[in-house]
Amino acid sequence: MRDRAAPGMGRRAPWRRACAIASASALCVGGCGGRQSIVAPRSHQAHVISLLWWWMLGASVVVFAGAVGLLALAFLRRRSAGLPLVGKREDLAGGMVIGFGIVVPLVVLVTLFGASDIYAVRFSEAPAPGSTAMTVDVTGHQWWWEVRYPGSQAVTANEVHIPVNTRVRVLATTDDVIHSLWVPRLARKIDMIPGRENAILLDTPDAGRYVGQCSEFCGLAHANMRIAVVAEPAASFAAWLANAARPAPPPAGASATSGRQLFTGRGCDGCHELRGTEAQGQIGPDLSHLASRATLAALTVPNTRAELAAWIEDPQAIKPGAHMPDLGLSAGEAQKIAAYLEGLH
Amino acid sequence: MATVLSPRARRHVELLDHAWRERRGLLGWLTTTDHKRIGLMYLFTSLAFFAAGGVEALLIRTQLIGPAQHLLTPEAYDELFTMHGITMIFLVVIPMTTGAFGNYLVPLMIGARDMAFPRMNAVSFWIFLGSGVFLYIALATGQAPNAGWFDYVPLASKQYDPGLNIDFYGYGLIFNGIASTATAINIIVTIFKLRAPGMSLNRMPLFCFAFLAAAFSLVFALPALTLATIFLELDRQLGFHFYDVAFGGDPLLWQNLFWIFGHPEVYIIILPAFGIATSIIPTFVHRRMVMFPLVALAELLVAFLGFGVWVHHMFAVGLATMVTVYFAAASLIIVIPSAIQIFAWITTILSGTPEFKTPLLWIVGFIVFFIVGGLSGITLAAIPFDQQVNASYYVVAHFHFVIFGGAVFPILGGMYYWFPKVSGRMYHERVGQLSFWLSFIGTWVTFFPMHLVGIDGMPRRIYTYTAASGWATLNALESVGAYVLAAGLLLVIANLAVSLLKGPRAGNDPWRGDTLEWATSSPPPPYNYAVVPTVSSAYPMWDRDDRERDAVRLDRGEGVLARGHETPASTVQDAEFDEVLAMPPHSLWPPLVGLALFVGFVMLLLAHFVIAAAVGGAAALLLLAWHAEAPREEAGAPVPGLGTPGEGAAT
Numbered sequence: 004m005r006d007r008a009a010p011g012m013g014r015r016a017p018w019r020r021a022c023a024i025a026s027a028s029a030l031c032v033g034g035c036g037g038r039q040s041i042v043a044p045r046s047h048q049a050h051v052i053s054l055l056w057w058w059m060l061g062a063s064v065v066v067f068a069g070a071v072g073l074l075a076l077a078f079l080r081r082r083s084a085g086l087p088l089v090g091k092r093e094d095l096a097g098g099m100v101i102g103f104g105i106v107v108p109l110v111v112l113v114t115l116f117g118a119s120d121i122y123a124v125r126f127s128e129a130p131a132p133g134s135t136a137m138t139v140d141v142t143g144h145q146w147w148w149e150v151r152y153p154g155s156q157a158v159t160a161n162e163v164h165i166p167v168n169t170r171v172r173v174l175a176t177t178d179d180v181i182h183s184l185w186v187p188r189l190a191r192k193i194d195m196i197p198g199r200e201n202a203i204l205l206d207t208p209d210a211g212r213y214v215g216q217c218s219e220f221c222g223l224a225h226a227n228m229r230i231a232v233v234a235e236p237a238a239s240f241a242a243w244l245a246n247a248a249r250p251a252p253p254p255a256g257a258s259a260t261s262g263r264q265l266f267t268g269r270g271c272d273g274c275h276e277l278r279g280t281e282a283q284g285q286i287g288p289d290l291s292h293l294a295s296r297a298t299l300a301a302l303t304v305p306n307t308r309a310e311l312a313a314w315i316e317d318p319q320a321i322k323p324g325a326h327m328p329d330l331g332l333s334a335g336e337a338q339k340i341a342a343y344l345e346g347l348h
Numbered sequence: 349m350a351t352v353l354s355p356r357a358r359r360h361v362e363l364l365d366h367a368w369r370e371r372r373g374l375l376g377w378l379t380t381t382d383h384k385r386i387g388l389m390y391l392f393t394s395l396a397f398f399a400a401g402g403v404e405a406l407l408i409r410t411q412l413i414g415p416a417q418h419l420l421t422p423e424a425y426d427e428l429f430t431m432h433g434i435t436m437i438f439l440v441v442i443p444m445t446t447g448a449f450g451n452y453l454v455p456l457m458i459g460a461r462d463m464a465f466p467r468m469n470a471v472s473f474w475i476f477l478g479s480g481v482f483l484y485i486a487l488a489t490g491q492a493p494n495a496g497w498f499d500y501v502p503l504a505s506k507q508y509d510p511g512l513n514i515d516f517y518g519y520g521l522i523f524n525g526i527a528s529t530a531t532a533i534n535i536i537v538t539i540f541k542l543r544a545p546g547m548s549l550n551r552m553p554l555f556c557f558a559f560l561a562a563a564f565s566l567v568f569a570l571p572a573l574t575l576a577t578i579f580l581e582l583d584r585q586l587g588f589h590f591y592d593v594a595f596g597g598d599p600l601l602w603q604n605l606f607w608i609f610g611h612p613e614v615y616i617i618i619l620p621a622f623g624i625a626t627s628i629i630p631t632f633v634h635r636r637m638v639m640f641p642l643v644a645l646a647e648l649l650v651a652f653l654g655f656g657v658w659v660h661h662m663f664a665v666g667l668a669t670m671v672t673v674y675f676a677a678a679s680l681i682i683v684i685p686s687a688i689q690i691f692a693w694i695t696t697i698l699s700g701t702p703e704f705k706t707p708l709l710w711i712v713g714f715i716v717f718f719i720v721g722g723l724s725g726i727t728l729a730a731i732p733f734d735q736q737v738n739a740s741y742y743v744v745a746h747f748h749f750v751i752f753g754g755a756v757f758p759i760l761g762g763m764y765y766w767f768p769k770v771s772g773r774m775y776h777e778r779v780g781q782l783s784f785w786l787s788f789i790g791t792w793v794t795f796f797p798m799h800l801v802g803i804d805g806m807p808r809r810i811y812t813y814t815a816a817s818g819w820a821t822l823n824a825l826e827s828v829g830a831y832v833l834a835a836g837l838l839l840v841i842a843n844l845a846v847s848l849l850k851g852p853r854a855g856n857d858p859w860r861g862d863t864l865e866w867a868t869s870s871p872p873p874p875y876n877y878a879v880v881p882t883v884s885s886a887y888p889m890w891d892r893d894d895r896e897r898d899a900v901r902l903d904r905g906e907g908v909l910a911r912g913h914e915t916p917a918s919t920v921q922d923a924e925f926d927e928v929l930a931m932p933p934h935s936l937w938p939p940l941v942g943l944a945l946f947v948g949f950v951m952l953l954l955a956h957f958v959i960a961a962a963v964g965g966a967a968a969l970l971l972l973a974w975h976a977e978a979p980r981e982e983a984g985a986p987v988p989g990l991g992t993p994g995e996g997a998a999t
Contacts, residue, residue: 037816039805041736052732056803059730063723070694070719074712077697081704091699096638099695104688112680112726119730120676127732128669145508180503181599183664183739187805191735194665196600197502198593201666218739218807220496222503223422226810323422 037214041187046207048126048190055123062111127191129202135170139163143182143195145326146224147288147301157247160288161301163232166240171205180222186215186232194219207234223324229302250279251291254343262343269330287327294348312341357902361878363910368874370934379934381466382874386473387452393477394444401435404428406830413827415815425811426494431487433497438524439480441755445620446531447476449762450559454535456865456872457553459544459881461915464537467932472530474942479524482949486516493517496809498610501591501602506584515953518581523949525570532566535559542915543923545990546883553863554637557644558623561651562616569612576605585955600665607658615654617751621758622647622689625711628765629693631861632708633700636887643692646685653682663734672731679729686722690715706780710761713788717753721746742802748795760840767844768854772870775847783839790833797822862887867895880907880916880990906989916990927993937974941967
């Protein structure tokens with residue numbers, strides 16, 4: 004199952020601020036959206052759960068059809084004085100209640116309990132520490148995801164890179180309210196709860212970009228708190244990780260250099276870190292390699308220079324409620340900062 | 349029924365009319381202690397809130413009709429979905445079932461003349477009204493609760509939600525809980541002590557078993573919610589740390605306390621609906637309920653087991669697998685008593701001669717929806733699957749099938765069924781059926797696709813989604829379904845409103861129903877029954893001899909109790925005549941107590957704690973004044989036709 008093809012991304016009209024949100028979702032395809040279906044599994048765990056679902060659906064259809072069939076029979080025979088046998092004999096009617104109300108459900112429920120809560124449950128259990136090849140720390144924030152790789156300097160946001168065919172333990176925590184990490188095609192969801200460290204397993208054989216989103220209501224921008232898991236072959240993952248661990252690259256060109264100065268001059272560094280520079284803010288996402296990410300604002304808009312400039316200029320128009328303040332930058336200043344940040348590969 | 353009374357009988361009736369007279373006009377409604385008038389006030393108030401909650405739902409559905417819509421800001425959306433949930437649970441379904449149906453029908457069905465505590469009954473209505481007004485002041489002033497109806501901390505803490513929004517929630521629910529608790533206690537005592545002589549527990553209508561179970565659940569479940577909200581306000585107002593992890597608190601404490609209330613709450617909602625179904629089915633299929641004792645047992649069992657399953661709301665919070673497995677097993681076991689009831693209804697319908705009139709149609713619709721909601725509920729007890737779809741639209745679909753299909757449909761069926769009794773007039777049958785079909789189709793189209801978008805990964809409580817998500821078509825369908833459903837519900841109200849004015853006279857017993865309420869006139873007189881009825885089976889209206897004897901007894905003045913504002917009480921198990929209770933007359937104290945508490949809670953909200961304490965003291969004084977009037981009781985004297993108090997029934 005492939006993600007929907009992205010239509011061409013049009014140039015923004017001058018009235019872009021007024022309809023920034025409107026265009027955001029129309030433009031934001033491929034990178035931001037994509038299939039989040041639990042019945043398009045791309046991991047063993049998600050596959051087991053989807054299989055469980057199909058079996059439960061099948062059994063449910065049978066039970067529903069049977070019960071509604073009995074009601075339909077009652078309707079068709081509404082003029083005759085009750086059914087033969089069951090309608091005449093109280094003990095047979097009682098037997099029907101005991102059969103359909105106790106015996107059949109017991110058999111079905113015990114089977115389901117064994118299949119799901121004894122057997123299948125082990126595939127969605129938290130992996131023990133040290134039982135996996137690697138660990139990724141994902142921390143929920145209102146309304147973005149911080150991603151760290153223990154043992155590496157690499158820090159990123161809203162994109163979790165993992166190698167394929169590798170058991171990865173994701174340690175899920177939160178910095179503020181409760182969030183829930185849910186990438187349906189790869190794994191069950193896990194709540195991120197203050198004071199707790201929860202874990203889930205990511206392990207997929209298929210390279211690809213898997214979209215998920217926060218599934219515990221976490222405030223104003225809950226709807227725009229998406230995340231992508233990028234599964235890639237071991238070699239490209241290693242290259243990505245090595246790059247992500249480096250300090251932010253220096254600006255290239257006059258526009259980018261002045262953007263670099265504006266970044267600290269206008270206070271962006273109060274919240275954002277650019278590793279290897281004096282910008283050491285710890286409130287918003289680390290931007291050391293922003294240009295290597297496909298999207299902005301937790302998969303709200305694609306990461307293009309125009310979108311980035313618009314986001315810097317007026318964050319609330321793109322993602323209402325976001326904690327990134329409007330710094331009162333001019334369009335020209337926002338363009339320069341965007342020019343700088345778009346060079347941070 | 350004898351319609352022409354002999355002079356002697358008429359004299360007894362006149363005495364009763366005099367003893368049970370209430371004030372006229374608006375003051376009459378304000379001071380009433382008549383369970384029927386209180387029930388009607390509950391009905392109209394909860395219908396008004398139902399309209400408000402429905403408009404909120406339509407706004408939500410219109411916002412989601414397509415991707416990236418701008419009807420609502422995220423702030424407004426969050427307030428609307430929170431208020432929709434709070435409204436439908438606390439201001440519609442609970443007051444509609446226990447308050448309106450329970451109040452109006454339980455005393456009638458058990459042959460009593462009022463609820464056991466008529467003034468407490470009135471005060472619980474005024475408190476309920478006050479709590480609803482309190483919560484809607486929040487919406488009107490743009491600071492409605494906005495953290496969802498289960499209000500998880502720390503999102504609901506002062507740090508992340510500093511306005512009054514969550515305080516309206518906390519105080520509003522504490523306030524509301526007083527009303528529900530009082531009503532529940534009243535229902536329990538009424539059912540245990542005021543049953544007509546001869547109505548031993550095994551002859552009690554299943555309706556009353558269901559309401560008894562729901563009332564017990566309320567009494568035991570609400571303290572958890574009250575405690576949780578008190579902790580919340582202590583955290584918010586006084587800097588306590590019950591839920592603050594930085595100081596040794598735990599946000600999961602809130603989740604546990606909330607769901608210890610929240611899951612029994614589901615059965616508090618659904619049990620009265622079961623009761624309504626078990627009233628309507630025997631009447632329209634012209635036969636007794638199959639497996640009556642098993643169904644009664646199942647109703648009580650559901651209420652009991654409902655307390656042991658709350659963690660299935662928390663399968664994704666990272667608890668040890670062993671814990672989740674236990675709660676999954678408990679959640680599966682509770683399916684059995686529900687399945688018993690479903691198949692008892694189906695078998696009863698199958699083995700009788702069903703007349704598919706409007707009330708039965710709503711019940712059949714209810715059975716169909718409850719099966720779907722039950723089946724999706726079973727899938728949610730499969731832990732790994734729950735861990736996928738928890739907090740997605742699949743869950744939204746599930747609980748709307750259970751609550752809307754499972755509770756609101758029987759409520760609407762019940763409104764049609766008892767409309768002739770309450771109003772004295774008959775509704776329009778064809779329009780009634782049309783309103784059912786519109787609502788039935790609307791419910792399917794609104795809520796069924798929610799399963800599918802949930803499977804497709806759509807989380808609940810999002811005010812917007814992208815076109816790329818692929819959720820647009822199903823969401824558009826859901827929204828269209830919501831409009832159809834709204835049309836169906838409006839037609840129900842229109843039918844009943846027009847019939848109230850123009851419907852043909854219904855008579856005492858238009859359905860040839862099986863329970864006692866059909867024995868009295870429509871609408872019933874303030875004292876319900878001129879003669880305290882005697883009961884010798886679970887289907888007292890089908891015992892023609894007993895009912896014919898009532899007329900004779902009225903003539904002789906047996907079991908009339910016309911010397912004052914009185915009702916007989918009976919023993920808990922066998923319903924043998926026990927004593928005569930002097931019931932308190934109408935009074936202005938209940939609305940005054942309600943008003944004092946309302947002012948007190950407003951002062952708490954505004955953090956004027958001294959004034960709040962003063963108002964609380966005033967409310968206590970009002971209660972003292974109220975209780976200063978001791979009812980006149982004449983203990984021990986034998987009552988004609990009932991026997992000597994405490995010595996068992998004479999008939």
